[in-house]
Amino acid sequence: MKFENVLLGLLGTKPFTGYELMKWLDTEGQFVRSNTHHSQIYRELGKMVRHGLIEFEVDPRPGRPDAKVYRITEIGREALLEWARSPYLPTSRFQDPDFVARFMFTVALDLDAAIAQIDAELIYRRNQVAVGRDRPRGLVGIAPIPEFDAAVSMWAGDQMHGYGADSVDRWMDWLEQMRVDLIARRDSTRASTGKRSA
Structure with a gap:
């Protein structure tokens, strides 16, 4: 995920100072991009000004x-919409910050693109679960140092696997419900404006 896209998304909501952007990223945005130093923000803003995005x-x-006080330009608006509408490629880690950041902005910009993002994520996670859920686990053929307790390691690994499996299942449940809700919202909006549903 490019930091530029997060900043464009924020500047698509209203003008911000660099300090305000930093405060947002430290509070509401901590799950979108963590540990962002103020020098990174100002460096990125300078680059975005040079490229005509803001x-x-x-x-x-x-x-x-x-x-x-920074504001998005028409070029920046087009770049933001292009990012939001571009195909989403899931990573192996569920609830990846790229998904969170993209979804946060895409859902407000283009419901069809947000639904497509959820569909891509759901397909990837379902395949990931089908391949990995019941695979053999554990360390094979190890010759540990004396301090390494293989039985405890296996037990802890099983606990983490169970927690991870439950978390992925809850994530997929959330995605499925969000998909239903977004389709209903999209169709309701189209019905009230006279547009046809896809």
């Missing part, structure tokens, strides 16, 4: 340093 106005602040 622009800024200087907000004079008496007694304090002036602030740059």
